[in-house]
Amino acid sequence: MDVKKQANKIAHMFKSRDxxxxxxxxNVILVHYPLDGVRGFYQYFQRNNIIxxxxxxxxxxxxxxLAHELGHMFLHKKANAIFMDTRTQLNGARYEREADLFxxxxxxxxxxxxEYREMGYSIDQISRVTGYDKRLIKLKLN
Numbered sequence: 001m002d003v004k005k006q007a008n009k010i011a012h013m014f015k016s017r018d019x020x021x022x023x024x025x026x027n028v029i030l031v032h033y034p035l036d037g038v039r040g041f042y043q044y045f046q047r048n049n050i051i052x053x054x055x056x057x058x059x060x061x062x063x064x065x066l067a068h069e070l071g072h073m074f075l076h077k078k079a080n081a082i083f084m085d086t087r088t089q090l091n092g093a094r095y096e097r098e099a100d101l102f103x104x105x106x107x108x109x110x111x112x113x114x115e116y117r118e119m120g121y122s123i124d125q126i127s128r129v130t131g132y133d134k135r136l137i138k139l140k141l142n
């Protein structure tokens with residue numbers, strides 16, 4: 001599956017790259033709660049899409065984590081990450097990387113990234129301007 005294509009399709013469908021608007025348009029159940037050990041997680045339960053989000057996160061962190069969890073929803077709906085994490089030896093790193101990439105494709109479109117690059121911004125500067133970790137900027141660029 002082409003992660004970039006999926007993220008752009010969703011952004012086009014909802015005419016927005018704001019994960020909160022997308023969640024509202026999808027009737028996803030969004031639960032704000034003080035989570036320990038995780039910043040958020042996605043659950044598909046009784047034909048309902050539920051995203052739990054740590055209410056103590058800053059706004060930029062909430063946007064990223066929500067976009068990341070939307071990535072799980074669109075890319076890994078049938079994968080039970082909690083079960084895989086706690087009951088199997090399977091490595092969920094691939095799923096996490098894909099969800100990170102989905103979030104970056106959704107939140108940081110190519111034209112905006114190109115604009116920063118044309119202005120001569122380094123990865124460090126793009127990271128500071130956008131509020132996204134350098135690792136995530138590099139993931140998007142690769």
